[in-house]
Amino acid sequence: xxxxxxxxxxxxxxxxxxxxxxxxxxxxxxxxxxxxxxxxxxxxxxxxxxxxxxxxxxxxxxxxxxxxxxxxxxxxxxxxxxxxxxxxxxxxxxxxxxxxxxxxxxxxxxxxxxxxxxxxxxxxxxxxxxxxxxxxxxxxxxxxxxxxxxxxxxxxxxxxxxxxxxxxxxxxxxxxxxxxxxxxxxxxxxxxxxxxxxxxxxxxxxxxxxxxxxxxxxxxxxxxxxxxxxxxxxxxxxxxxxxxxxxxxxxxxxxxxxxxxxxxxxxxxxxxxxxxxxxxxxxxxxxxxxxxxxxxxxxxxxxxxxxxxxxxxxxxxxxxxxxxxxxxxxxxxxxxxxxxxxxxxxxxxxxxxxxxxxxxxxxxxxxxxxxxxxxxxxxxxxxxxxxxxxxxxxxxxxxxxxxxxxxxxxxxxxxxxxxxxxxxxxxxxxxxxxxxxxxxxxxxxxxxxx
Numbered sequence: 001x002x003x004x005x006x007x008x009x010x011x012x013x014x015x016x017x018x019x020x021x022x023x024x025x026x027x028x029x030x031x032x033x034x035x036x037x038x039x040x041x042x043x044x045x046x047x048x049x050x051x052x053x054x055x056x057x058x059x060x061x062x063x064x065x066x067x068x069x070x071x072x073x074x075x076x077x078x079x080x081x082x083x084x085x086x087x088x089x090x091x092x093x094x095x096x097x098x099x100x101x102x103x104x105x106x107x108x109x110x111x112x113x114x115x116x117x118x119x120x121x122x123x124x125x126x127x128x129x130x131x132x133x134x135x136x137x138x139x140x141x142x143x144x145x146x147x148x149x150x151x152x153x154x155x156x157x158x159x160x161x162x163x164x165x166x167x168x169x170x171x172x173x174x175x176x177x178x179x180x181x182x183x184x185x186x187x188x189x190x191x192x193x194x195x196x197x198x199x200x201x202x203x204x205x206x207x208x209x210x211x212x213x214x215x216x217x218x219x220x221x222x223x224x225x226x227x228x229x230x231x232x233x234x235x236x237x238x239x240x241x242x243x244x245x246x247x248x249x250x251x252x253x254x255x256x257x258x259x260x261x262x263x264x265x266x267x268x269x270x271x272x273x274x275x276x277x278x279x280x281x282x283x284x285x286x287x288x289x290x291x292x293x294x295x296x297x298x299x300x301x302x303x304x305x306x307x308x309x310x311x312x313x314x315x316x317x318x319x320x321x322x323x324x325x326x327x328x329x330x331x332x333x334x335x336x337x338x339x340x341x342x343x344x345x346x347x348x349x350x351x352x353x354x355x356x357x358x359x360x361x362x363x364x365x366x367x368x369x370x371x372x373x374x375x376x377x378x379x380x381x382x383x384x385x386x387x388x389x390x391x392x393x394x395x396x397x398x399x400x401x402x403x404x405x406x407x408x409x410x411x412x413x414x415x416x417x418x419x420x421x422x423x424x425x426x427x428x429x430x431x432x433x434x435x436x437x438x439x440x441x442x443x444x445x446x447x448x449x450x
Contacts, residue, residue, distance in 0.1 A: 009081075010304055014320050017301055022297030022324070024169035027169050030286075042197075046188055054134035054135035054138055055138055057126055058127075061122075065143070065146045067153070067252075069103045070154065070157065070251070075243035076096065076099040077299075078243050079240065080092045080096060080158060081303030082384075085306070095236050095240065098232055100230060101232055102240065111147060114143050125259050125263075130271065141198035141199055144202055145203070152209055159221075160296065165297065170211065171208060175205060178204045179201055186200050187200070246387060250398075260403060262277070269356070283336065283361060287332045292375075301313075311444075311445045322376045326372040333368040336365045344357040344358055366423035367422070373437070396433065397428075398425065402425035405417075
């Protein structure tokens with residue numbers, strides 16, 4: 001795969017550049033998603049279907065804490081991309097140092113609080129009945145590895161901002177592969193059950209961190225930090241915070257969504273419905289990997305060229321990213337509408353779960369072909385440093401539409417109302433994002449090139 005440097009982001013043809021950026025991102029996301037998918041399959045077959053539900057209870061909590069690192073990473077990487085585009089290397093270095101300091105401060109504090117209130121948190125997120133005990137085992141062990149995961153997420157976004165997507169891909173692949181190997185050893189061979197699943201995940205986070213640390217200490221990275229770069233700079237912290245809050249708010253809403261979904265589905269359909277949601281949730285992470293890859297590849301291209309005032313290239317990157325992502329999303333839609341039963345049987349042999357999940361899956365992915373516009377549109381505002389519209393558009397799907405819908409529709413349609421909420425919120429948020437993106441292109445990009 002050809003090497004991509006920060007300078008190339010402003011010079012190479014957009015289509016070629018997007019492929020170079022998006023393919024490694026997609027492969028990395030694919031491997032990471034496969035890890036989650038196969039991990040769930042292993043747990044379902046080697047431990048039981050209740051274990052799938054237990055992990056689904058823990059994920060939003062651990063991922064929210066880890067998302068502190070990702071939000072700091074994404075917010076800072078937007079600054080780094082634009083700083084490199086403007087040849088301001090000192091600001092890029094200072095931003096990176098501040099990112100690391102902030103990530104350590106926040107994630108370690110959150111882990112301490114998360115462990116102190118473990119029982120209450122697990123119960124709040126739907127860890128009830130037979131789900132509670134395995135969820136607690138998994139929760140306590142995985143939380144120890146979350147600061148490492150946060151630093152990995154931060155480092156991955158910075159590597160991509162440098163224009164090194166191949167190494168970002170490796171950073172996503174390494175923990176995924178190691179987790180699967182450890183799953184086989186600890187769950188299947190040594191029969192450690194939920195303890196094995198949890199330790200496999202935690203150790204894989206540490207291995208990823210070691211690789212990220214090696215990258216930034218090696219000759220491959222352009223960002224060579226000194227101790228002075230770790231001292232917090234108020235203006236940089238504010239900018240990281242305003243942009244990173246978009247990602248953090250998105251993950252917070254995702255965690256709140258899991259809280260509502262697990263509790264609502266448990267009340268309506270018990271453990272079977274919670275397990276069905278866990279399986280569908282894994283497919284949401286896995287099936288859309290090429291669309292998320294395009295979005296990840298788009299961010300540094302848009303940010304760099306916006307910082308370099310190459311507005312024609314910014315417009316071209318938006319159009320190209322939406323076109324590519326829409327085609328891939330449509331292919332995913334066709335696959336999931338055709339084979340939901342076969343996909344469900346990969347995860348479990350539970351007859352009730354197999355009976356219920358395919359219909360739920362079809363509802364959840366019903367509007368998939370149109371989501372490219374929503375994802376790319378929201379990402380664009382984050383890439384160019386416009387935090388407020390980025391935040392509002394990012395929250396539009398789950399925060400403004402989905403959560404209200406799952407609270408209202410089940411009153412009229414029962415459990416079906418929960419699943420109907422997915423495509424309705426996708427359509428509404430895409431319409432809103434399309435309107436604001438089009439207005440921004442006309443007012444900002446076109447006006448500056450006339």
